[in-house]
Amino acid sequence: xxxxxxxxxxxxxxxxxxxxxxxxxxxxxxxxxxxxxxxxxxxxxxxxxxxxxxxxxxxxxxxxxxxxxxxxxxxxxxxxxxxxxxxxxxxxxxxxxxxxxxxxxxxxxxxxxxxxxxxxxxxxxxxxxxxxxxxxxxxxxxxxxxxxxxxxxxxxxxxxxxxxxxxxxxxxxxxxxxxxxxxxxxxxxxxxxxxxxxxxxxxxxxxxxxxxxxxxxxxxxxxx
Numbered sequence: 001x002x003x004x005x006x007x008x009x010x011x012x013x014x015x016x017x018x019x020x021x022x023x024x025x026x027x028x029x030x031x032x033x034x035x036x037x038x039x040x041x042x043x044x045x046x047x048x049x050x051x052x053x054x055x056x057x058x059x060x061x062x063x064x065x066x067x068x069x070x071x072x073x074x075x076x077x078x079x080x081x082x083x084x085x086x087x088x089x090x091x092x093x094x095x096x097x098x099x100x101x102x103x104x105x106x107x108x109x110x111x112x113x114x115x116x117x118x119x120x121x122x123x124x125x126x127x128x129x130x131x132x133x134x135x136x137x138x139x140x141x142x143x144x145x146x147x148x149x150x151x152x153x154x155x156x157x158x159x160x161x162x163x164x165x166x167x168x169x170x171x172x173x174x175x176x177x178x179x180x181x182x183x184x185x186x187x188x189x190x191x192x193x194x195x196x197x198x199x200x201x202x203x204x205x206x207x208x209x210x211x212x213x214x215x216x217x218x219x220x221x222x223x224x
Contacts, residue, residue, distance in 0.1 A: 026186035062145030066181035073120025081158035164193035
């Protein structure tokens with residue numbers, strides 16, 4: 001309860017500080033598939049998979065200005081086709097933000113809530129509000145961003161090639177928020193999506209091929 005109270009306090013402070021705006025890009029959230037069926041793959045936001053495949057996703061954030069708090073969520077099965085199931089989800093433990101490793105940018109609570117179409121919220125918040133210590137802007141060792149979570153998905157029979165299947169964003173009302181080093185709300189946060197495309201089973205692909213051949217032959221007969 002204490003952690004949730006702290007998070008609520010942070011979000012409230014961001015709301016009060018939101019009158020001061022920063023024109024810079026702020027932060028970017030990427031949803032990147034990094035593994036398929038237990039084998040590492042090149043990071044991508046679009047993957048082709050078959051029914052029963054497992055997909056490992058890295059929930060990444062990078063920022064070009066200092067942050068006091070970054071809290072966001074993901075949503076999936078956007079069209080109601082039950083294309084994906086969550087097998088597991090993990091939230092990072094955070095990282096030290098001073099040389100003495102006494103202050104951290106870290107979660108203040110567990111995933112809450114996680115439902116059949118929602119995973120979140122992924123969190124990072126300063127543990128020292130007196131200064132406050134902040135997450136430094138990206139650069140040098142931080143150029144690649146931070147992996148704030150991992151989700152393992154299972155591909156279901158409902159999967160189809162219909163566009164984005166997973167989105168990120170300010171989706172958990174009253175909890176999700178981004179605030180800079182002065183507790184000002186970030187208005188320019190780029191949230192990216194991810195897509196799972198379907199590989200037809202061999203039998204399905206063969207039937208499709210035969211159907212196309214039949215259409216071609218019928219066309220030739222009608223012309224003759």
